[in-house]
Amino acid sequence: MTQTFLNAVFLENAVLEAEVTKLGCNIPAARKTGTTICGVVFKDGLVLGADTRATEGMIVADKNCSKIHYISPNIYCCGAGTAADTEMTTQIISSNLELHSLSTSRMPRVATANRMLKQMLFRYQGHIGAALVLGGVDCNGPHLYSIYPHGSTDKLPYVTMGSGSLAAMAVFEDRYKQDMEEEDAKRLVRDAIAAGIFNDLGSGSNIDLCVITKGRVDYLRPHDMANKKGVRTGNYKYKQGTTGVLTKSVIKLDLEVVEETVQTMDTS
């Protein structure tokens, strides 16, 4: 029953959209994140990084949006592409992973989240525009995956996604070393995201970091405010007393209480 309902909704929306575009009206564009996201594996764990700008065409829709999504206590996921798609996809997978972990009574593994994501994205053949960087630490150590909208995945020690991925990858290719220390890894990711922010129009604002190690997650938001809004240097407010007061008269209004009603608030 639910399947037929879903297909009906599918059909109606697609047919309506076709009719509307024929009439010449534009369907509002989905808000993309036009992003720089990246991740790097270091000695004891991994660092995920993301910028915080969400664009709607040529306009910044959100100056400080959060692109690092929670999947499970030991797994986080950065999302690039259509903002709604990444948000809903990560939430669905997070719920499924929680149910799965309760059913198996074990901490969830990153490979499980990866497989769930890739099977779902492949099922929808790329129509769900979500490019993800999935990272976490489980019983087998730190793992980092990049997942493309059509459902292909790569397991690598350092990955970047989004419109600023080339700028960030340039920084990684130059300075990545195996088994870095945590501070070096954080600095590397911060510089990679900064490269994306300053060289790509789709990325901007601040840098968020998420450091995941065995037993500890540091969600640093914002880790670095790379683009602070400027402070106004001039003040155009007139000082008190600029206009001279000639006369002052006070008229008291006699108000009497006519009616008093009490409306109870629904505080349940």
Next chain:
Amino acid sequence: MLTELCSVPVTGMGQHVGAYGVQDTLRSGFSSVKNELLPSHALELSEKNFQLNQDKMNFSTLRNIQGLHAPLKLQMEYRAARQIQRLPFLQSSHLALDTLKGNDESISFEDILNDPAQSEMVGEPHIMVEYKLGLM
């Protein structure tokens, strides 16, 4: 691009044929030839048959591994569980069927979008029961 044009008409889009071999306007509304020949969304066919194809694949694997009895027994259980439901115009939970299929341990778009409890339309009770009992 959401809509893709395919020049070859696709099977599986057929009309809902009623009792006399013609379009059943009462139950499935007016027909449009274009809607029936071409899919309006690239994923329409694949999504319509997704659950069926998954089941077919799982049953055939099970048959190869364990023998014919395994899928037969499962299908019999599904058929029995599918009959546990409320009257046609009421919303059934399909709890037994979901548990058998393993859907009680996963959340997907059918659970989030188009919640039947929030549906704006409700079926006419008498007509739906008559249709189910075959009196109509």
